[in-house]
Amino acid sequence: MLQVEGIHTFYGSSHILFGVSLTVSRGEIVCLLGRNGAGKSTTMKSIIGLTPPRQGVIKFKSEDIARAKPYIIARMGIGFVPDDRRVFFDLTVDENLEISERKIAGTDAWNRERVYEFFQPLKHIRSRKAGFLSGGEQQMLTIARALVTNPELLLLDEPTEGLAPIIVDMLEQRILALRDAGLTILLAEQNQKTALGLSDRGYILDNGVIKYHGTIKELQENEEIIRKYLLV
Amino acid sequence: MDFLTTVTSSGLIQQFLVGLSRTTILFVVASGLSLVLGVLRIPNVAHGSLYMLGAFLCYSFATLFGKNPIGFWVAIVMAPLGVALISLAAERGLFCRLYDREHLMLLLFTFALMLLCRDIVKMIWGAEYRSLAPPVVLQGSLSILDLPFPKYNFFLLSIGPFVALALWFLTQRTKIGKIARAAAVDRDMVSAVGINVSWVFASVFVIGCFLAGLGGALVAPTQNIAQGMDHTIIMESFLIVIAGGLGNVWGALLGALIFGLTDSMGILVWPQFSIVFPYAIVVIVLIFRPKGLLRATW
Ligand SMILES: Nc1ncnc2c1ncn2[C@@H]1O[C@H](COP(=O)(O)OP(=O)(O)OP(=O)(O)O)[C@@H](O)[C@H]1O
Numbered sequence: 001m002l003q004v005e006g007i008h009t010f011y012g013s014s015h016i017l018f019g020v021s022l023t024v025s026r027g028e029i030v031c032l033l034g035r036n037g038a039g040k041s042t043t044m045k046s047i048i049g050l051t052p053p054r055q056g057v058i059k060f061k062s063e064d065i066a067r068a069k070p071y072i073i074a075r076m077g078i079g080f081v082p083d084d085r086r087v088f089f090d091l092t093v094d095e096n097l098e099i100s101e102r103k104i105a106g107t108d109a110w111n112r113e114r115v116y117e118f119f120q121p122l123k124h125i126r127s128r129k130a131g132f133l134s135g136g137e138q139q140m141l142t143i144a145r146a147l148v149t150n151p152e153l154l155l156l157d158e159p160t161e162g163l164a165p166i167i168v169d170m171l172e173q174r175i176l177a178l179r180d181a182g183l184t185i186l187l188a189e190q191n192q193k194t195a196l197g198l199s200d201r202g203y204i205l206d207n208g209v210i211k212y213h214g215t216i217k218e219l220q221e222n223e224e225i226i227r228k229y230l231l232v
Numbered sequence: 233m234d235f236l237t238t239v240t241s242s243g244l245i246q247q248f249l250v251g252l253s254r255t256t257i258l259f260v261v262a263s264g265l266s267l268v269l270g271v272l273r274i275p276n277v278a279h280g281s282l283y284m285l286g287a288f289l290c291y292s293f294a295t296l297f298g299k300n301p302i303g304f305w306v307a308i309v310m311a312p313l314g315v316a317l318i319s320l321a322a323e324r325g326l327f328c329r330l331y332d333r334e335h336l337m338l339l340l341f342t343f344a345l346m347l348l349c350r351d352i353v354k355m356i357w358g359a360e361y362r363s364l365a366p367p368v369v370l371q372g373s374l375s376i377l378d379l380p381f382p383k384y385n386f387f388l389l390s391i392g393p394f395v396a397l398a399l400w401f402l403t404q405r406t407k408i409g410k411i412a413r414a415a416a417v418d419r420d421m422v423s424a425v426g427i428n429v430s431w432v433f434a435s436v437f438v439i440g441c442f443l444a445g446l447g448g449a450l451v452a453p454t455q456n457i458a459q460g461m462d463h464t465i466i467m468e469s470f471l472i473v474i475a476g477g478l479g480n481v482w483g484a485l486l487g488a489l490i491f492g493l494t495d496s497m498g499i500l501v502w503p504q505f506s507i508v509f510p511y512a513i514v515v516i517v518l519i520f521r522p523k524g525l526l527r528a529t530w
């Protein structure tokens with residue numbers, strides 16, 4: 001469903017991604033692992049078009065989206081959940097979802113009601129300003145906000161970062177439920193336990209270069225790789 | 233302190249009402265500036281030129297429709313719409329390419345537009361000033377506690393709350409208002425949920441410029457319509473917006489009230505020095521609240 005082929009991404013004049021390639025097939029959860037500053041978020045932002053790559057190809061459902069504007073990419077079916085929980089602080093929970101909602105036909109479409117059923121805690125705080133939510137609630141909201149755009153591929157950037165273990169468990173279980181509901185997920189994680197527990201395949205990114213790729217089982221067995229690229 | 237004793241309570245009320253009608257104009261113009269500043273992050277120095285343009289257009293339309301009693305009302309609607317149309321062209325042609333530029337660049341760019349506007353106005357309307365009489369129903373004065381108060385100022389007073397209400401509704405209750413508030417803080421995320429920020433920005437820009445034109449049209453019957461009115465208003469509007477909190481429309485209201493009222497009441501306290509009061513108040517506000525009275529969106 002998604003093919004990233006040799007992308008080079010820059011922030012101004014600093015070169016961050018060096019020929020990153022990866023693929024995600026329909027129905028998979030693929031994780032992108034790597035230390036702080038490895039380039040996981042930059043890869044995500046390159047895909048959604050916020051930091052378009054200067055070189056390389058990004059194909060989504062066989063169309064090249066590497067030069068497309070973020071709103072076009074989002075409308076094609078990619079949902080983006082950024083790493084720093086960028087909810088629209090000034091708006092209420094419900095307004096966050098209202099402006100993001102893109103209605104599609106079909107019974108399995110994500111609308112506000114379905115999202116409130118999926119993330120029950122949000123239902124009770126729907127008229128609260130997003131800026132006043134707890135970290136866990138904000139994270140549910142950023143995922144919910146991506147869901148109401150009815151994406152086929154969800155980019156999740158460190159969804160469990162800095163949250164209490166009980167919330168992390170809940171989110172992990174919700175992410176699996178999303179996959180069961182038919183979504184494809186690309187997950188960036190520093191937390192190996194989360195990433196390995198959820199994903200089918202994984203890529204390891206280090207200093208803007210893909211160093212390893214394989215199934216989760218292969219990755220778990222390859223202690224040398226883990227030591228070299230993931231342990232701090 | 234003998235001057236204070238000469239001020240009667242009716243004189244006080246009269247000055248208060250004068251201040252409030254001045255506040256209306258300031259609020260209408262400054263809220264537009266603040267909207268553009270808050271959502272698009274453009275410090276539009278040419279905002280004052282649009283105000284001047286609104287006044288001149290109002291004069292021309294009113295003259296065009298001549299003696300017709302509704303001529304003035306047509307003019308007061310058409311003038312800001314004309315300004316809005318011009319700003320739409322400017323947004324689509326120029327500004328939409330510049331959103332990512334640094335603020336200094338935008339400042340210089342809009343400054344250049346201000347100079348350009350000034351020359352265009354001079355070419356079309358000439359260098360001499362114009363004046364416009366209020367419509368017949370609003371001519372003359374009413375007496376308040378035995379002091380005369382122009383009818384037109386009452387009209388201005390009634391416009392203020394209406395504009396404030398419309399802005400409240402627009403920003404708080406409409407979808408585009410909500411999107412604009414989100415985009416003011418995080419335009420990347422707004423586009424990442426599939427919203428074409430560009431048309432949201434265009435609408436907000438046009439609405440902001442419409443308010444400048446409306447302010448100009450409203451002020452036209454109360455003063456000389458002349459070169460240089462762009463100058464004064466843009467300085468005052470920026471001060472109001474900064475004192476109220478950058479990008480905050482309610483801040484613009486608060487700032488306009490403070491500015492307008494100290495301006496008119498100051499005359500009662502110390503006439504020779506009155507022009508300084510509003511500026512002094514802004515300085516005092518900024519000493520205690522450097523980011524303005526209400527929460528800035530910057
Ligand atoms: N806006 C920016 N401007 C310049 N450099 C940036 C910017 N954002 C990130 N970088 C740099 O790009 C590199 C990759 O950052 P990125 O955020 O993609 O890493 P990451 O793998 O997501 O790390 P983390 O685990 O901390 O989220 C880092 O060296 C970082 O300093």
Ligand SMILES: [Mg+2]
Nearest residue numbers: 040041083157
């Ligand atoms: Mg990151």
